[in-house]
Amino acid sequence: MSARVNLLAPEVLANPYPVFAELRRDAPICQVEPGGLWAVSRYADIMNVLKNPQLFSSEGMARSMEPAWLGYNPVARSMLVMDPPRHGRARSLISRAFTPTTIAQLEPFLRATAERLVDELLARRDADFLQSLALPLPAAAIGHLMGLDASLYSRFKHWSDHVAVVSAISATDIEKQQQVQRSLQEMEGYLKEVLEHRRREPGDDLVSGLLTARVDGEALSDAELMSFLFLLLVAGLETTVNLLGNGALLLADRPDLLERLRAEPELIPSFIEEVLRYESPAQAGFRLTTAEAEVGGVKLPKYSVLILLLGSACRDEQYVPDAERFVLGRKDPANLPFGHGIHFCLGAPLARLEARVTLEALLPRIRSLSRTPEAPRWHPSLQIRGLMSLPVRVEPA
Template identity: 70%
Template sequence: MSGRLNLVLPEVLANPYPHFARLRRESPVCQVDPGGMWAVTRYADVIHVLKNPQVYSSAGIQRTMEPPWLGHNPVAHSLLVMDAPQHGRARALVSRAFGASVLTRLEPMLRATAEQLVSALVVQRTVDFLPALALPLPAAAIGHLLGLDASLYPRFKRWTDHLAEVSATTESDQEGQKRIRHTIQEMEHYLREVMAERRREPREDLVSGLLQARVDGEALTDAELVAFLFLLLVAGLETTVNLLGNAAVLLADHPELLARLRAEPALVPAFIEEVLRYEAPAQSTFRMTLEEVELGGVKLPRHAVLLLHLGSASRDEAYVPDAERFVLERPERGHLSFGHGAHFCLGAALARLEARVVLDALLPRIRSLSRGPEPLQWVPSIQIRGVTRLPVEVLPA
């Protein structure tokens, strides 16, 4: 293939899938822009990398999240970037926060919030789906989980938007760099205040739990705690907002799908899985080679940074039959949208619950969801797949 593919060109963002299909056919491991990372697009290669962390280190994520111009980004020091054995200890410590009992406790609040938001939406009828429903529900979930003040929820989106821009921000984009540095300072300042408050007055929440937690008899340092809280906000908000937004785009563009789900609500979980596969909200993750290695027929040097394209892998015809089509009742075949192996998404059950709760509240209340003729604007990121705005009109049932 001639020339490197630039993943954030508007025409690529509008429909990246034919480009990925071409990469899978012609250059399954090749350098792409921005950044010149090695994109890995075939299912077999992506899963191979995820299953071999001793060769492909999660430290690759650190490289992309903390470029020299940024200086400091707490997410680049979180669980997400750690390898064994450090990763196993940190993950064991925080896994508790995502157990079934925590979700069972969270569910009534999520259902009540979804009902309220949907009631407001059917009265308004013409809304931007993102601030009306797709954002506030995951913000309430993560805010509640962390025990943060509800008045902060509107700020979460700006914070996570800016952090998602790190890997696509160029050396010359001084304004963008300044914005991101400012956001990191603001987030860190706020999260440290929350930690100080919970130290003074512990509550029944995750921050208090993490402050009391011990790994091999040692408490987490403040820097480790800040890194984890940053990670939860980044990993838990933007992704779920985009899952809900992408689901709404599909329902607006395929009225027959909406009618089918209204008639057969038991299909909602299958719909959520297919949205995750078809428009993966987290399109990619990163790894770094720890030695010289051959992948997909290409020799990679030591310390090469790989862009593992989960969204492409989940549309690989070699793994999923008829992969470029949205098929509601697919025979069980896993996608890679929550990753695989040691770093498999800790919040997968929570994200599925949030999507379920929103659709359970929305589908009985609307007859149709339509969007205007203007083209969708996609988030300019190599990691995230989601729209920047989603004006819709709903017809109440």
């Protein structure tokens, strides 16, 4: 490829997959914009990087999430950007909130919430799918786990959207920088209030549990608590909202898929796995080389920042055959969209449960799902792939 690809160009955001295919074919390890990041686009190369945290540090993501114009960002201090052994300490704490028992106990609450939201959607018929269903359900779930006020879900999503685009904001876009700074300040202020309230009045929730947790006899610091809460709130929303939104877009554009799922609801889990692969909400991760390293035959200097194009790897024939086609009932594993190794997403079972419960509540009750003819607008993010809105019309069954 003669010129550097700009991953944030409007045409790439609209449909990155032809560009990814070209990268895999012609330049699997190359520099891209913004910032001259080293893009890794093939499945095998990405897996090699993910399996070697000593040489490819997760701190690469910290650098991308804490640019000079922003300064302190709690997510950039979270376990998402930690290497061993610190990462193991942090993960052991959070894993207590995502045990199979805890997730299973959430299902009745999620199902009741999904049924109510579907009732409201069918009463309106015309609505934004994200605001009506894809957002309020995971917001209710994370609010239930953390003991937060779920009625504030629109604020939660506004904050998490801004956290998710930090690495994509230009150094000259002062207006957007100020918006993100305000959002992080508001989010931090709100979560400080939550922590103070739980210290006074502990409850049966994740925040109260973190306040009483001890590692080697020591309580978590305020900075550690804040980074945990930031990460949980952002990750708890972004993955499921975008999984449901991307899935609904496919169902609107492919009525045959909707018809088949209505006829064979046992295929809903397979549909979810294929959405995760085909239109993955998690599009990229970052790593930092701790020494000179070779990836895919290309030598990279120490302290090179890599962007691992997970969305490309998921469409690589090395990962699954016939990878550019959406195949319902595919038997191949789809774990890569949730990461790999020590950073495999702890919330993956919850995201899958939320998506399954939502579709099981929605699909039997609708005959069709259609959208406006305008081109979808995607969030300008390097790390996530999700719609900014999805106006739809639903026809009851």
